[in-house]
Amino acid sequence: MRILVVGGGGREHAIIKKLKENKSVEVIYALPGNGGIARDAVCVPIGATDIAKITEFAVENKIDYAVVAPDDPLVLGAVDALEAKGIPCFGPRANAAIIEGSKVFSKNLMKKYGIPTAEYEVFNDMDSALNYLETAPIPTVIKADGLALGKGVIIAQTRQEAMDAVKSMMADKVFGKSGEHIVIEEFLTGPEVSVLSFTDGKVVKPMVSSMDHKRAGDHDTGLNTGGMGTVAPNPYYTGEIADRCMKEIFLPTIQAMNAEGRTFKGCLYFGLMLTPKGPKVIEYNCRFGDPETQVVLPLLESDLLTVMQATTNGTLADTEVRFSDKNACCVIKASEGYPVSYKKGFPLTMTEEAEKHTFVAGAKLDENGTLVTSGGRVTGTTAVADTLDVAIREAYRLSDGVHFENAYRRSDIGQRALQALN
Incomplete structure (x- = not known):
């Protein structure tokens, strides 16, 4: 099979490494x-x-299956365009990707169908x-309606901070058109959990829960980032809570989208x-989180690949989704300096052992073919073991x-999860 994966970050590298395990994948x-x-x-x-060039490439290169991983092309209709050319895809069509593309849409959907969420205006x-x-x-939470690179x-801790946030979004347009409409919502407390799930619009098969570490500094200090590390499973997410989420959140969301004529297929992240x-x-x-x-x-x-194709074909109920x-x-x-300003262009090297377990996000090949840093988050290195510690x-x-050069990492990834276990 000839596979196309749209995107170019650590998430896409993880997807590609996993897809390569299927013996039928030729390129x-x-x-x-x-x-x-x-x-x-x-x-x-x-x-x-x-989208136009992606579609053209897919047709010319006789692609058998496409995986559209990032939010932007999904919201812009990449899946619609590829499917129109007869190329089956993993990912939602644009009318379903709106669940991430518009905070206003998703909040109104939850209110209309009684899915538990924070109070909002x-x-x-x-x-x-x-x-x-x-x-x-x-405190209160201010959200731009549209996509804003995460x-x-x-989260405004004072009234002044909240007002400054509104002005930056609506007057200064720091997020462009994404801030033309905003949501102001109730500040919730409790442990956060990420649950990615496969869905074909009929059934939901959740993946292992995880715990993200968003802040740049140790002990959750510093600015919000795209994520400085993760652990799975999340110890706060018990079997009892998982059952409750399936009944009160996961299935009702899929059913709500169907009722709105926006059937969601692909990966839905809760x-x-x-x-x-x-x-x-x-x-x-509307996609795999990173x-x-x-x-x-x-x-x-x-x-x-088998699971992804089942979401496309509507056969997920009959497909085994098994996790270790x-x-x-x-x-x-x-x-160093991410997420604000940082230097790029430093050679990136890995030991053979590290490379097997590392997904590359922010690096490119320079004119000499040397791998050099090109982004804020450069690599993600993952280990699997019997116990979390x-x-x-x-x-x-x-x-x-x-x-x-100038590499930086948090030193406390997973410590909160260990405390929860203990």
């Missing part, structure tokens, strides 16, 4: 891929949002939002908060085998 093309992915796939310099003009904030409970959510009043949805993503994918897919024992009962930890190595220790040991 994988990554559009655009990156310097590290080039060791596992044929990278083609076509941007992930250039939607605003289309700045003055009414600022008036509302004069009496709103603090940075469109601000960002959950386990509040004192029960699990609630913080956010939906770095969660880098810790969850190494635990998948079933064949990924082991533990996994992923440690991200980033460029061993997985954490092993992930750090393997991460020591990844070398580039």
Whole structure:
């Protein structure tokens, strides 16, 4: 089979490495891929949002199956365009990807169908939002409606911070059109859990739960990032809570989307908060999360391509989705200064052992064919072990085998999970 994977980060590298395990896979093309992915796939310099060129490439190269991994091309209709040319895809069509593409849509969907989430108000003009904030409970959460590279959510601890956030989104347009409409919502408390799930629009088969570490610094200090590391499974997510989420959140979401004529197929990501009043949805993503994918897919024992095709074909109920009962930890190595400003272009080297366990996100091949850093989050190194403490220790040991100048990592990935277990 000839496979195409749209995207070029650590998530895509994890997907590609897993797809390669299927013996029927003859070649994988990554559009655009990156310097590290080039060791596992044929990278083609076509941007992930250039739908016309992606479609043209897929037709010319007789692609048998396409995986659209990032949010932008999904929301822009990459799956619709590829399917129109007869190429089966993993991922939702644009009318279903709106569940991530618009916070206003997803909040209104949850309210309409009784899916537990934070109380909220939607605003289309700045003055009414600022008036509302004069009496709103603090802390509060301000969200840009559209996609904002995972940075469109601000947790405001003071009234002034909340007002500044509204002004930056609606007046200064820091997120462009994404901030034209905003959601102001209740601040929830409790442990956070990420649950990725496979769905064909009829059944939901959740993957192993995970715990992300969003802040740049140790002990959850510093700015929010795209994620500095993950562990799986998340110890707060018990079997009892999983059953409750399936009944109150997962299936009702799929049924709600069907009722709206927006059948969702692919990977639906549930960002959950386990509040004192029960699990609630913080956010939906219409695709694999990153770095969660880098810790969850190494635990998948079933064949990924077979599962993906079942979501496309509507046969997921008859397809085994089996995960190992082991533990996994992923440690991200980033460029010093991320997520604000950082230097790039440093040679990236790995020991042979580290490379086997590492997914490359921010690196490219320079004109001499040398792998050099090109982004904020550079690599994710994942270890799998029988117990969480061993997985954490092993992930750090393997991460020591990844070398580039100005490398930075958190030293406490998984510590919160260990405390929960103890």
